[in-house]
Amino acid sequence: MNVLLVYAHPEPRSFNGAMRNTAVETLEQAGHRVTVSDLYGSGFRADGGPWDFTDLQDPSFFRYQREQVWASEKGGFAPEVAREVERLRAAELIILQFPLWWFSLPAILKGWVERVFVMGFAYRIGHVYEEGPLRGKQGMLALTTGSPNATYGQGGRNPGMDRLLFPIHYGILHYVGMDVLPPFVSYGVNRAGDEERAAELERYREHLGGLASARPLRFEAPSRSLRE
Numbered sequence: 001m002n003v004l005l006v007y008a009h010p011e012p013r014s015f016n017g018a019m020r021n022t023a024v025e026t027l028e029q030a031g032h033r034v035t036v037s038d039l040y041g042s043g044f045r046a047d048g049g050p051w052d053f054t055d056l057q058d059p060s061f062f063r064y065q066r067e068q069v070w071a072s073e074k075g076g077f078a079p080e081v082a083r084e085v086e087r088l089r090a091a092e093l094i095i096l097q098f099p100l101w102w103f104s105l106p107a108i109l110k111g112w113v114e115r116v117f118v119m120g121f122a123y124r125i126g127h128v129y130e131e132g133p134l135r136g137k138q139g140m141l142a143l144t145t146g147s148p149n150a151t152y153g154q155g156g157r158n159p160g161m162d163r164l165l166f167p168i169h170y171g172i173l174h175y176v177g178m179d180v181l182p183p184f185v186s187y188g189v190n191r192a193g194d195e196e197r198a199a200e201l202e203r204y205r206e207h208l209g210g211l212a213s214a215r216p217l218r219f220e221a222p223s224r225s226l227r228e
């Protein structure tokens with residue numbers, strides 16, 4: 001299987017860096033081909049705009065989605081966007097590796113989604129969710145948190161992780177048609193000791209080893225008010 005691992009952490013020796021290395025090693029040992037998009041390491045630009053394109057359909061008024069559709073049809077993405085779109089096209093499993101920042105993706109990874117999940121390729125009008133163009137691919141989140149597990153969900157001060165990740169799982173990965181595999185969350189990694197962190201990496205290896213038989217997440221049909 002072709003795996004695209006999109007890695008968003010500014011420090012290679014971080015725990016997220018260790019998780020990236022663990023994933024590459026584990027997946028390659030299992031016979032998969034892994035491509036890493038190291039967003040900080042490659043200097044990937046976080047913000048999308050006219051610079052995403054080599055030329056514009058309408059230089060007098062920038063409409064982002066219209067330009068994405070035009071570039072999808074005719075070519076004309078700037079090299080770093082074209083490279084990432086090709087990696088996404090070739091991937092069967094996409095893993096997003098990141099630290100939870102402000103209950104969400106770090107800006108550089110949100111920017112990767114905005115610039116690379118382009119209209120015309122990743123979604124089109126009337127072609128989203130189960131009819132999304134990226135159906136057949138799988139997506140998975142691998143993330144770390146600063147706050148411990150007990151602070152998330154019932155009895156904790158933070159919402160449950162399912163609820164926090166819903167906009168990413170449903171509004172990004174599933175929106176373009178992917179099957180969403182259960183996430184791997186390593187909680188409170190800053191406060192953990194070395195042994196606990198080593199055990200977390202082992203737990204991550206096991207999680208990756210079980211992906212072949214993992215059931216995609218099932219999402220409740222949104223209420224009318226969400227669809228409207």
Ligand SMILES: Cc1cc2nc3c(=O)[nH]c(=O)nc-3n(C[C@H](O)[C@H](O)[C@H](O)COP(=O)(O)OP(=O)(O)OC[C@H]3O[C@@H](n4cnc5c(N)ncnc54)[C@H](O)[C@@H]3O)c2cc1C
Pocket residue numbers: 009011013014015016017018098099100101102103104144145146147148189190194197198
């Ligand atoms: C802007 C911002 C917003 C944030 N928002 C949130 C939030 O909303 N919710 C929340 O819970 N947290 C939040 N945090 C905290 C953040 O999620 C954590 O700091 C982060 O997830 C920790 O992961 P890391 O890779 O950065 O850890 P690091 O600090 O890089 O690593 C933790 C420790 O692991 C060690 N380590 C590295 N490699 C290994 C290895 N192979 N084996 C064992 N140990 C190793 C490192 O040396 C380090 O001591 C936020 C942080 C920032 C900067």
